[in-house]
Amino acid sequence: MKQLNRQQIMSILPKLDLISAIEDGFVQYSRGKVVVPPVGELLMDKGEVHIKYGYVTAEPYYVIKIASGFYQNPALGLSSSNGLMLLFSQQTGELVCSLLDEGYLTDVRTAIAGAICAKYLAPKSISAIGIIGTGIQARLQALYLKEVTDCRKIVVWGRNNIKAEKYQYDMQKQGFTVVISKSITELAEQANLIVSTTPATAPILKAEHIKPGTHITAVGSDTPTKQELATDLLAKADLVVADSLNQCQQRGEIFQAITSDKIAEANITELGDIIASGQGRDEEQQITIADLTGVAIQDIKIAEAVYLAS
Numbered sequence: 001m002k003q004l005n006r007q008q009i010m011s012i013l014p015k016l017d018l019i020s021a022i023e024d025g026f027v028q029y030s031r032g033k034v035v036v037p038p039v040g041e042l043l044m045d046k047g048e049v050h051i052k053y054g055y056v057t058a059e060p061y062y063v064i065k066i067a068s069g070f071y072q073n074p075a076l077g078l079s080s081s082n083g084l085m086l087l088f089s090q091q092t093g094e095l096v097c098s099l100l101d102e103g104y105l106t107d108v109r110t111a112i113a114g115a116i117c118a119k120y121l122a123p124k125s126i127s128a129i130g131i132i133g134t135g136i137q138a139r140l141q142a143l144y145l146k147e148v149t150d151c152r153k154i155v156v157w158g159r160n161n162i163k164a165e166k167y168q169y170d171m172q173k174q175g176f177t178v179v180i181s182k183s184i185t186e187l188a189e190q191a192n193l194i195v196s197t198t199p200a201t202a203p204i205l206k207a208e209h210i211k212p213g214t215h216i217t218a219v220g221s222d223t224p225t226k227q228e229l230a231t232d233l234l235a236k237a238d239l240v241v242a243d244s245l246n247q248c249q250q251r252g253e254i255f256q257a258i259t260s261d262k263i264a265e266a267n268i269t270e271l272g273d274i275i276a277s278g279q280g281r282d283e284e285q286q287i288t289i290a291d292l293t294g295v296a297i298q299d300i301k302i303a304e305a306v307y308l309a310s
Helices: 008-013 018-030 104-123 137-143 162-171 184-190 231-236 252-259 271-277 294-310
Strands: 002-005 041-045 047-055 061-069 081-089 095-100 127-134 153-157 177-180 194-198 215-218 239-242 268-270 287-291
Touching: 002 294, 008 104, 008 215, 008 294, 018 104, 018 271, 018 294, 047 268, 047 294, 061 294, 081 104, 081 294, 095 294, 104 137, 104 239, 104 271, 104 287, 104 294, 127 184, 137 162, 137 194, 153 162, 153 184, 162 177, 177 194, 231 252, 239 252, 239 271, 252 287, 268 271
Parallel strands: 002 095, 127 153, 127 194, 153 177, 194 215, 215 287, 239 268, 239 287
Antiparallel strands: 041 047, 047 061, 061 081, 081 095
């Protein structure tokens, strides 16, 4: 049995074509070739733990992933994310590899899914990347967007101005020009590719904020109680995309909109089908939204890729 720690994993990741691997995973998922049981979940006063697991039929491994979010941790000098992934043989059930990534692979695979959404759904001409939030995912989403867009202007909004200034400083060192927005309205006026990355439980982004030709990737809402987008915004969109139709009926932005009778399940497209067809945005003036609740196929593909390259 192999064991890889966070530093070993981080040294392997730059060698991998993870966008292609995870795109392939989403396609397999939408074609019914992936077994993914319902998410296991522990919701506590100070944090949450998600257990995701599954396998691709006719492939050699299955994965069990534990990932946590404790959002008060940064005040303690700790990361808000933690966890690990376990890779097992489908043939024998033996543990093949322990990936002690401290939640890093979950953060990366989430950011890669955001880049994939932008690849197929963002407008061709991106004026600025709007980032809502200033944490780990706010950084990684922008960094992985470098793979699919030449835009290097970020407009960031966060509730804490000190954290926003730190974000600005950090991301400018990564080659971005970063403007701190005073309001969500101002951010949406300047950016036509917006990524929301917060654990909010009340809508931040509303229909009246969004101009035609904008794409939004919602990353933060991965439980039944979280919500970053107002339901009327999803109703306004020309195209609403789910990473998993099944999961999005039970959690995330689409869940909130269906529950409020703002959108119908029949009008939602799954990300794997978008990738397989190569057809996302039809017109530059469309409003498109991708709801990323995080699917175990992402964990399967990234864990397998790291293991095979180790």
